[in-house]
Amino acid sequence: MLQYMIILLDDASTSFCHYEVPSGERRLIHLDDLRAAIRLAMIENLTIQFVYPDYELPQEYQEVIDTIDHSDIKPLLAVTPDADVVTINGWEIDNKSLSGRVAVLRTAMSELLAHTRAVKDLLAVVQRLNVVITDLTTLTDTNREAYMHWLNEVGQTVVELYINGQSPQFNLLTDRMMLAAMNNCGAGDTCITLAPNGRFYVCPGFYYDDPENDVGDLRRGFDIKNRQLYKLNYAPICRQCDAWQCRRCVWLNRHTTLEVNTPSHEQCVAAHLERNASRQLLTSIRQKGTFLPDKPEINEIDYLDPFEKLQER
Amino acid sequence: MDDIKTTESSWQSGIAKNITFIVTKDCQLACKYCYLVGKNEKERMSWETAKAAIDYILGHEADFPEASVVWDFIGGEPFLEIELIDRICDYLKTEMFRLGHHWFNSYRFSFSTNGINYHTPAVQAFIKKNISHLSVGITIDGTRQKHDLNRIWKGGGPERGSYDDVVRNIPLWLEQFPGGGTKVTISSADIPYICESVLHLYSLGIHEVNINVVFEDVWQEGDDRRFEEQLFALADAIIDGGYYQDYACSFFSEHIGKPLDPEKENQNWCGAGKMLSIDAAGTFYPCTRFAAYSLREKKPIIIGNVRDGIDRNKLRPFLTLDRLTQSPQQCIDCDVASGCAWCQGENYDAADTPTIYQRATAICLMHKARVRANNYYWNRLFRKLELEGEREDYESNKRTVEPQNC
Ligand code: SF4
Ligand code: SF4
Ligand code: SF4
Numbered sequence: 001m002l003q004y005m006i007i008l009l010d011d012a013s014t015s016f017c018h019y020e021v022p023s024g025e026r027r028l029i030h031l032d033d034l035r036a037a038i039r040l041a042m043i044e045n046l047t048i049q050f051v052y053p054d055y056e057l058p059q060e061y062q063e064v065i066d067t068i069d070h071s072d073i074k075p076l077l078a079v080t081p082d083a084d085v086v087t088i089n090g091w092e093i094d095n096k097s098l099s100g101r102v103a104v105l106r107t108a109m110s111e112l113l114a115h116t117r118a119v120k121d122l123l124a125v126v127q128r129l130n131v132v133i134t135d136l137t138t139l140t141d142t143n144r145e146a147y148m149h150w151l152n153e154v155g156q157t158v159v160e161l162y163i164n165g166q167s168p169q170f171n172l173l174t175d176r177m178m179l180a181a182m183n184n185c186g187a188g189d190t191c192i193t194l195a196p197n198g199r200f201y202v203c204p205g206f207y208y209d210d211p212e213n214d215v216g217d218l219r220r221g222f223d224i225k226n227r228q229l230y231k232l233n234y235a236p237i238c239r240q241c242d243a244w245q246c247r248r249c250v251w252l253n254r255h256t257t258l259e260v261n262t263p264s265h266e267q268c269v270a271a272h273l274e275r276n277a278s279r280q281l282l283t284s285i286r287q288k289g290t291f292l293p294d295k296p297e298i299n300e301i302d303y304l305d306p307f308e309k310l311q312e313r
Numbered sequence: 314m315d316d317i318k319t320t321e322s323s324w325q326s327g328i329a330k331n332i333t334f335i336v337t338k339d340c341q342l343a344c345k346y347c348y349l350v351g352k353n354e355k356e357r358m359s360w361e362t363a364k365a366a367i368d369y370i371l372g373h374e375a376d377f378p379e380a381s382v383v384w385d386f387i388g389g390e391p392f393l394e395i396e397l398i399d400r401i402c403d404y405l406k407t408e409m410f411r412l413g414h415h416w417f418n419s420y421r422f423s424f425s426t427n428g429i430n431y432h433t434p435a436v437q438a439f440i441k442k443n444i445s446h447l448s449v450g451i452t453i454d455g456t457r458q459k460h461d462l463n464r465i466w467k468g469g470g471p472e473r474g475s476y477d478d479v480v481r482n483i484p485l486w487l488e489q490f491p492g493g494g495t496k497v498t499i500s501s502a503d504i505p506y507i508c509e510s511v512l513h514l515y516s517l518g519i520h521e522v523n524i525n526v527v528f529e530d531v532w533q534e535g536d537d538r539r540f541e542e543q544l545f546a547l548a549d550a551i552i553d554g555g556y557y558q559d560y561a562c563s564f565f566s567e568h569i570g571k572p573l574d575p576e577k578e579n580q581n582w583c584g585a586g587k588m589l590s591i592d593a594a595g596t597f598y599p600c601t602r603f604a605a606y607s608l609r610e611k612k613p614i615i616i617g618n619v620r621d622g623i624d625r626n627k628l629r630p631f632l633t634l635d636r637l638t639q640s641p642q643q644c645i646d647c648d649v650a651s652g653c654a655w656c657q658g659e660n661y662d663a664a665d666t667p668t669i670y671q672r673a674t675a676i677c678l679m680h681k682a683r684v685r686a687n688n689y690y691w692n693r694l695f696r697k698l699e700l701e702g703e704r705e706d707y708e709s710n711k712r713t714v715e716p717q718n719c
Contacts, residue, residue: 225665234670236633258614259630259668261638266626307629 002222004191005046007037008204009061010053011196014075014087016104017132017185018249019205026053029196031060036218037194038068046192049073049085051204073104091115095125102128108135109143113150120157128169137256139266144273151277159284162291175245176278177292182238184248188215188230188260192222202230202260205251235261237268241306242299245278246271265305272304329421330379331588332370333387334358336397338593338606340389341429342475343467356606357394358593363401365619366591371408373622374415381419383448387601392430399439423448425496427464429475431482440489451486453479453495453517455510459503480517487518494521499540501531507543512550515560523563526683528659530675537678544686552694567691569652570684575645579635585657585669586631595619599631602658610662614669630669631657639672653680 011027029037041048048070054077057065071084076093087104091111103126105119112119112133122129139147151172161168168174175183185191187203192215194200199214200222201207207214216223228234230250238248238261248263256264279298285291303309338356370377384405386398402422409417422443428451430436440447453476454460461474486493495514499507507524514522526540544564551557551565573579585600596618598604603614617623637645639660644650653676657669664671698704 226668226671229666229668229670234638236635236638237629256626257629258627259670261670262630262633264626264629307633310633 002044002046002190002192004049004186005037005041005044006049006051006191006193006204007034008051008193008195008207009034009057012053013051013204014054014073015089015106015204016051016073016085016087017106017203017205018134018136018247018252019203019208020134021204022208026055027196028057028061029194030198031064033194033196033198033218034061034064036198038064040218040221041068047071052083091118093118093122095121098122099125100127102126102130104130104132106132106134109133109139109147113143113146116150116153119154123154123157123168123170124161124166126168128171130171133270136270137252137264137266139270144269147270148273148277151273152280155277155281155284158281159288162285163288171245172274173278173281176243176275176298177282177295179244180295182232182241182244182246182248184232184238184246185250187250188224188227192224194218203251206254229259229261235263237263237307237310240310241268242301243268243271243275245274265307268305268307272301276301328379329381329383329419330377331383331385331584333385333588333590333601334363334366334398334401335388335590335592335601335604336363336386336391336394337389339393340427341393341467342390342427342464344465345463356593358397358591360397360400362591362593362595362619363397364404365595367401367405367408369619369622370589371405371412371414374412376623377416380415381421382416383421383423385423385425387425390427390429391424392426392433392436395430395433395435395439399435399442402439402443421446421448423450425450425452427452427475428479428482428486431486444489447490449486449490450494450496451479451483452497453483453514453519454497454503455506456513459506459510459513462502462506463500483517483519492521493519494523495519497522497524499524499526500529501533501536504536504539504543507540508547508550511547511562512554512556515556520560522561525563525654526676526679528654528656528673528676530663530673532675532679537682540679541682541686544683545689548686548690548693552690552697557694564683565687565690566652569687570649571651572648573636573650575637578651579637581634581636581639581657582655583657586628586634589616589623591619597623599628600658602656603661607658608662611664611667614661634669639670641672641674643677644672644674649681649684652684653677 007029009029011024012021015021038048048068050065050070050072052072052074054075072082073085073087074083076086076088083101085102085104086098087106089106103122105122107115112131119129119131155173158168158170158173185203191203192200193202193204193207195204195207195211197211199211199217201214202224215225224230232239235248246267249267250260252267253263254260256267275298279300282291282298336358384402388394391398405420408414409420426449431451440449454464457474457476460476460479464475466473466475497510497514511522511524547562548565551560551562585603588600590598590601590604592598592604596604597616599614599616601607605613614627616627634657644653647653655672655676660671660673661667661669663673663675695704698707
């Protein structure tokens with residue numbers, strides 16, 4: 001069931017996820033479309049998340065936006081006290097401005113591995129950090145090892161923060177400990193995106209790939225064909241996986257395997273390295289005291305890609 | 314009593330890797346039902362491309378663990394490229410030997426031909442050289458009328474059927490391949506000719522007729538009834554004429570028309586993804602049906618090429634596809650689901666989005682008609698065998714039918 005509507009206020013709205021925003025001209029959504037979208041969200045009971053560009057919106061837009069309860073995703077440059085989620089591209093980060101915030105850090109793998117200190121510092125100040133690795137599909141055996149060590153090293157910092165009474169949320173390490181079931185992106189299933197052209201998309205990535213990828217528009221309504229394929233039950237590999245924190249990015253799936261319900265080897269391996277690092281983290285925290293007593297241990301497993309397990313059957 | 318003849322299971326079915334060279338997109342004929350929408354005279358495989366494909370495949374033995382291999386040559390009409398094919402097969406044999414490849418003693422060359430060039434010296438020399446490792450199927454649709462309805466010569470001028478040009482080669486073919494079978498494809502206009510066509514093929518000495526209705530959405534209202542009537546007539550003719558002893562027709566199979574267990578019988582039907590198809594440009598496809606020249610609506614699904622090898626991520630959807638995930642609820646609940654086939658390529662081509670996970674069901678009423686006729690056939694045949702005291706003998710000697718769909 002659809003629960004969320006993401007509204008890209010402009011073609012130049014910031015990316016909060018795996019997809020890239022092509023550098024191009026600004027195109028603000030039409031004010032009438034914005035009104036129609038808000039009305040539709042009210043009718044369909046959808047929670048709206050607005051995604052902002054890095055410039056100030058005209059006053060009348062802000063007034064329309066404020067007619068509905070919503071959350072705001074804004075780029076770091078445009079941070080105002082009301083941003084619920086802040087997106088960061090790059091490493092010149094003023095940590096103070098992010099204190100207590102939810103931050104999305106978009107980075108290439110090599111950059112991430114080279115900025116361990118910066119990530120640790122961020123974790124100490126933010127309420128939640130989501131790291132999005134933008135070149136996940138190029139994961140190799142070599143950086144796979146390095147990523148594993150990196151996760152364990154940052155995990156040590158997370159343990160220390162917990163000992164100090166902080167409880168940072170970090171998608172790559174703490175989500176798996178907290179979850180009790182799959183919690184993935186939801187694009188096409190629980191979540192739909194409205195682009196500035198007034199048409200709907202499975203996620204912003206599909207819009208930026210090709211505006212003809214739409215799944216309906218404000219006049220026709222939603223028209224998600226083969227909608228079942230966005231659900232976990234229809235994803236043969238993912239439905240028997242326990243890397244519950246995984247994004248299960250259907251946009252990456254479409255790019256790498258051509259099917260929205262089938263992940264690439266690299267996406268699975270990365271998610272399993274995170275899962276295994278979470279396992280280690282949970283054990284380490286529990287050695288220091290009682291922690292999440294209701295949650296079972298995370299099992300040790302001997303694969304990094306559930307596809308391989310499936311093929312053995 | 315002799316064994317009742319059933320269609321021969323395809324060679325090493327299930328354990329053999331099937332590797333297809335699309336050697337040409339040209340053909341002498343312009344069959345009206347031909348699914349190859351992009352046939353042309355220009356795209357012929359070069360020796361360099363064929364060699365690069367072979368070097369890649371044989372050089373990656375661990376990626377091809379299947380015990381056996383079927384090297385398949387298709388077109389267009391493959392025998393138009395007999396010199397290239399001969400060179401490919403010689404190279405395959407020497408390379409498999411030189412590398413000590415596990416396929417060296419377990420390979421087969423397979424051809425599906427329109428039969429027109431079968432008698433030519435070049436084709437005959439090739440056949441004689443490779444006969445112990447060869448399967449050749451000639452496509453003939455049935456009676457002259459039925460065959461010439463669809464299988465016509467290419468080119469301008471008045472329509473000219475190809476029946477005589479094929480049939481003259483049947484005796485030579487059957488002499489060289491006594492168990493040779495033929496594939497017949499039924500579309501809407503062919504329905505009235507089914508019974509007489511199968512009997513005609515038997516009369517030509519062909520003992521195995523692999524016959525299927527097309528998967529495409531071509532059916533008209535009432536086709537299922539007309540189809541069923543043809544199959545009733547065919548059932549009577551086979552039983553009354555005693556053909557069931559030595560001849561087989563894939564329409565009749567004991568194992569179709571039953572509900573399927575959601576857990577134990579959840580496999581995919583089609584082998585796409587477990588096969589590999591290579592075109593003239595050296596592009597790899599999961600099956601020929603995913604090449605551009607076979608698709609009406611969709612972009613080709615390319616899984617690699619001879620230079621970069623196979624992108625294994627592109628194979629994952631094929632290798633994890635199961636019956637339930639792609640089937641609509643009506644098929645999951647269906648009481649006669651067994652034997653109701655699908656073609657992954659047609660599913661993809663007909664789907665609402667670019668996915669192989671949406672099963673096309675254009676065949677639904679035709680399958681149900683086939684099930685009714687099939688029930689009739691086996692009930693009649695078994696009763697006859699019982700009355701003649703032959704049933705037990707049959708049960709102990711029976712062989713399973715391996716229907717071929719592609
Ligand atoms: S499909 Fe989901 S996870 Fe992937 S880019 Fe889109 S929003 Fe992000
Ligand atoms: S790790 Fe792989 S199988 Fe598991 S949820 Fe993520 S994408 Fe799916
Ligand atoms: S297509 Fe029709 S006959 Fe075949 S399984 Fe589905 S419901 Fe049954």
